[in-house]
Amino acid sequence: GENVEQHPSTLSVQEGDSAVIKCTYSDSASNYFPWYKQELGKRPQLIIDIRSNVGEKKDQRIAVTLNKTAKHFSLHITETQPEDSAVYFCAASRRSYIPTFGRGTSLIVHP
Amino acid sequence: GAVVSQHPSWVICKSGTSVKIECRSLDFQATTMFWYRQFPKQSLMLMATSNEGSKATYEQGVEKDKFLINHASLTLSTLTVTSAHPEDSSFYICSARDLTDYGYTFGSGTRLTVV
Numbered sequence: 001g002e003n004v005e006q007h008p009s010t011l012s013v014q015e016g017d018s019a020v021i022k023c024t025y026s027d028s029a030s031n032y033f034p035w036y037k038q039e040l041g042k043r044p045q046l047i048i049d050i051r052s053n054v055g056e057k058k059d060q061r062i063a064v065t066l067n068k069t070a071k072h073f074s075l076h077i078t079e080t081q082p083e084d085s086a087v088y089f090c091a092a093s094r095r096s097y098i099p100t101f102g103r104g105t106s107l108i109v110h111p
Numbered sequence: 112g113a114v115v116s117q118h119p120s121w122v123i124c125k126s127g128t129s130v131k132i133e134c135r136s137l138d139f140q141a142t143t144m145f146w147y148r149q150f151p152k153q154s155l156m157l158m159a160t161s162n163e164g165s166k167a168t169y170e171q172g173v174e175k176d177k178f179l180i181n182h183a184s185l186t187l188s189t190l191t192v193t194s195a196h197p198e199d200s201s202f203y204i205c206s207a208r209d210l211t212d213y214g215y216t217f218g219s220g221t222r223l224t225v226v
Contacts (some may be wrong), residue, residue, distance in 0.1 A: 032214075034214060034215075036217075041202075041220070041222065042219070042220065043117075043204060043217040043218060043219050043220050044155070044204075044217050045217075046214060046215075046216075049214065087152075089154060089155065098145065098157065098160065099215060101154050101155050102154065103153070103154045104152075104153070104154045106152070
């Protein structure tokens, strides 16, 4: 089955800095890579996703890059704000398959 | 977009009692729903896959007689924690595959505390 590794487990940045979270996956057939943001006690919310036919996708301050050859994908947050503080999960899956989640990254943005 | 409703949002129960958690897809039909368990500061651990009209598929290590899942309609799946113990205290989240067949929408989660 799929195995997703996520690093780092904790990331602390100053407001305005950039944050990068990296994930690797094992199943070369995976073709869908979503990122979720989970605030304390709340449900994970999809913030951005990318499919395997695209190398990069951007949505305002958030971007995701995918390297299918190396089987890794990354989340980039620019100009971080305190409200970006949360736990971020990456996931990998194939169409109609259950996604496999990374272990999560706790992002702390210091004002 | 796809909306999944989960109730209750929190529940406190005594050891030995049973608790039922409901997961509803509000604006779409979900033939498959998923139940996750999340301990503090940990990732989402898939417990079981709930299939409408058939038996649920449980992940290795999850006791099917303790965590009863029923998916009686295309919009409702329930998880019943039977004979709850303090170690069952956790955050339980359901999800359903959305209309695109790629993404997953999560319920709001249920914080279960067993005292």
